[in-house]
Amino acid sequence: MSAWLPRVTAAAGCGGSGRELARFGDLAALDAVLIGPIGPPGADDAGGAGRARARLAASPSGLVHTPAPALPVEHVVEDLLPWFRARGLPVVCAVRGGTAGAVADVLQELRRSLDFTTVAAVEVDLTTDREETRAAGVLGPTDRVGPWSADPQACLKLLASAREQLPRDLLLTAKLAGECPDPLATSRAAVGGGARALVLSGSVPAVGPPRQHLVGPAIGPVTLGLVTRIRAAIAAGRVPDVPLVAVGGVHDIRTARQARATGAAGVQLGTALLADPQVLWDVHQALTTVSPPPPVSDTTD
Amino acid sequence: MSAWLPRVTAAAGCGGSGRELARFGDLAALDAVLIGPIGPPGADDAGGAGRARARLAASPSGLVHTPAPALPVEHVVEDLLPWFRARGLPVVCAVRGGTAGAVADVLQELRRSLDFTTVAAVEVDLTTDREETRAAGVLGPTDRVGPWSADPQACLKLLASAREQLPRDLLLTAKLAGECPDPLATSRAAVGGGARALVLSGSVPAVGPPRQHLVGPAIGPVTLGLVTRIRAAIAAGRVPDVPLVAVGGVHDIRTARQARATGAAGVQLGTALLADPQVLWDVHQALTTVSPPPPVSDTTD
Amino acid sequence: MSAPLLHRRAGEVVANRPLGAYRQLSVVLPALATPARPGQFVITPPARADQVLPRTWWVAGERTEPGFGTTLELVVPDPPGGSGALPAPGDELLLTGPVGRGFGLPTTPVTAVVATQGAAGAAGRWLCERLRTVGCAVHLVSCADEPEQHVDLVLARRSADGVILTEPAGAEAALTSLTERVHPSVLYAVGPLSLSRTVAEVAAGTGAVSQVSGVDIGADGLCGHGLCGACDLPLHESAGSGSTVRPCAEGPVLRGGLVDWEAAQ
């Protein structure tokens, strides 16, 4: 658990391209800037008619949202990475794709960039729908077969293929959420495939049609439950020991500290930033200035 | 879908023994009174030290709760059913048990009561943990093996065994919630076993240790999502056509109407009653006085 | 079922004063049909839109003026930053109650001990006054961590024949030595369950009667309406195996000797 991990970043889909955040505070004060979801070109085309915009509906102490449109990887490579690198800002790239090939393509494009040195970590989204290519004529070229996180074996392969694209020492993380039927099995598979940290989100599928999620303060207890379960599984040796990142309902200093007390090494802020981006710096500050508990042997008066 | 179904009741664990509600309004004005969870004697004994009381912790727009202690069936038979029958009040008995045998025992006791005629429906809880008896010495006498709703086959057997205990025409319903990994399969199994309505709750497992759930207005969108999914499955012929009861985040007239608009024939109120029991009568009134939409052929001026 | 229905109704806050570590709200309601008693409480909606459980507050006094209405005194913890403000004078306050059985008063003048802790001290003081009115000698044991958390000591000293201040951890010792000294016929507790248990056990040890609050009115995680089961307490085996009582609906005042305090943990 000694690997580098940013203490706090934006959650995928909630930090814009990273540059919008720069209007509200000094990015250099943060451990890293998360950008994404980054997808292959056209990943979110709805019948070719352009990328679907996110839709947000208010619910009590929460939001129901559709996934954010993916940033096309070429935009990231051409516009964003150079901007971050010029400023010396480490970047976490959140990557989304329906097939292992799509994710690998994105990672390859990123890796080819002259500015790849500014990429400090890659987060692979297991909450998104997996697609399978079927025999021609049976079900169309691709078919949504439910979220990645519902299929540990597929997750293992996805992470292993992502791992291959990346330098050995680059932090690779995997994100799963309330859509995952067996978080232990999926966590084990993701780490088996090469993830070196797990991003655990309490976001829950909600309302219809599909692909909507309930997020925000309302789901904080679900996140804490997920972190508690995986911590317990790590303690019991049922999941390899990797640091956990809590996301979902972390919306201020108090809830960030609660997530850390529950066993999360890092946190991500989603909805909280939509209401007030400043919270990112407040939480970063609070988690930085926490003095570690005094060593037990320290009994000098 | 023409079977009798109460338009609104308390949710299991949120209406006391039914009699506490009588302090706040006229029970005779309601379609029926739900009591429960009813369990076999000692169902909730924690090491013999008496029944564990419910614990409630506030969360944003919600509550995290442990399950309510079960009412011992002998108390229901001796004290409650006579009281309700004397007043002519139809009762829905919510029943909870870890094995099909335990549930069958409770139903048998109820059925044997001289006051059973006042029982208008039985709701079987599939959200609770199932127990399995293991070979002696292997894992102790019983072992929690996850919620009923995670095992459609077990649900089918449970409902079939419950059905056997009850008069042919008595309404039998099954309740499942956010702990259920495959609501379609479980719904199909429950109806296959003999359930004639499904109670769908958006309650989600949360925090640790196990057996805690997030409920309240916060999870309303999860309930609507579940109702939408099962309605769609019914429309597609993938689940037999039975009425649905929505519970979870229904907390006022507006959200009750929303649940009905989403396809629920009835609703149950949980947390809302804890804040103000009067809401039960308000919602009942609102759902009763809704005038049906005018028939399409009615074109007289 | 002939008891009148409990309904939420609107009162008008006419005062909101500091009282040591607490605040005292005075609320005017339409005149009550039966007078309120020490040991009763009110239920009021959550303070903020993102909270779902109601708040419960002890009633600390009542004054009914025919033609004008009833003024209830409510002494409540000063709300911490996050939990929402208390109403100001002139504001409407929705409330249900007074709810529940109050404390029973002895029919003959005896010696009584009243133990209280926290904001419940205001209800305890009111109980002392009532006991004095029926001719009892009353000793108050007030428990608090900080000096300013003892409710209104000046008035308390006037309402009781003796007042003993102690930290909660010292309650048992203080009650035991007081009991040995004054030989009370009845001990009362109004406050958290830990205090109720101590009082019930001290009373049992001396053969005195005890009446105790069975639910910590004012605490978090309660519905107060008798619907959630968070306040359930186990009764002694003699009451029937596995019997429980639901104090917010069947109390809040219980005979201390009925509860199986060992099993209540």
Place this chain on the structure above:
Amino acid sequence: MSAPLLHRRAGEVVANRPLGAYRQLSVVLPALATPARPGQFVITPPARADQVLPRTWWVAGERTEPGFGTTLELVVPDPPGGSGALPAPGDELLLTGPVGRGFGLPTTPVTAVVATQGAAGAAGRWLCERLRTVGCAVHLVSCADEPEQHVDLVLARRSADGVILTEPAGAEAALTSLTERVHPSVLYAVGPLSLSRTVAEVAAGTGAVSQVSGVDIGADGLCGHGLCGACDLPLHESAGSGSTVRPCAEGPVLRGGLVDWEAAQ
């Protein structure tokens, strides 16, 4: 990155007046470094504890008095029962802004058309005043479903050379015939996207320039901070395949001709 950081700060509400179907808030802030412009907006925290998205409001006027501060005029929909109250005079109001690019004013005196709808009408009226100040002839097209939803017509008639009232469905016809009559060099839209689209299309049809609001400031489901993607609009192919603009951060005022309105559905 040399632009000053946008921070939430506290203003004081000095007035809260009805204005037809809306309310006009006057808020005093420390003096702004650069004057506000029509087309800018402010972001203010949610009204209630159970809401998570902030509110966005058009700025409808600004007055900076050195040594005193800046007074912003905000015209906002009268909040429906559920969505929480507006602050009263004397209350503090937290806000971020004024945010965003405003409308560009022509460098030469030309004829301009301003179309508005709803509470945005107040920002539209302010734009008319500014256009008149730089010598333009201005025609206002105000769209509303109900008569009282046209913002402050008396003042509007003084700020424009002509005012046309129409229901939203009649906006296209009104704009087309007005354009044929007065041949504007520029058309402006401030209001919902449907109006922006209509104005952009009418402008394109006549070869005029259009500047339109790219996000319906005041609507539900927006963060206003550029972080959520709910306001993203697709640009025409010429801007690069799949390019989008995020109006709350890069606008809210956009050239109408850049947006691919067809794909924006």
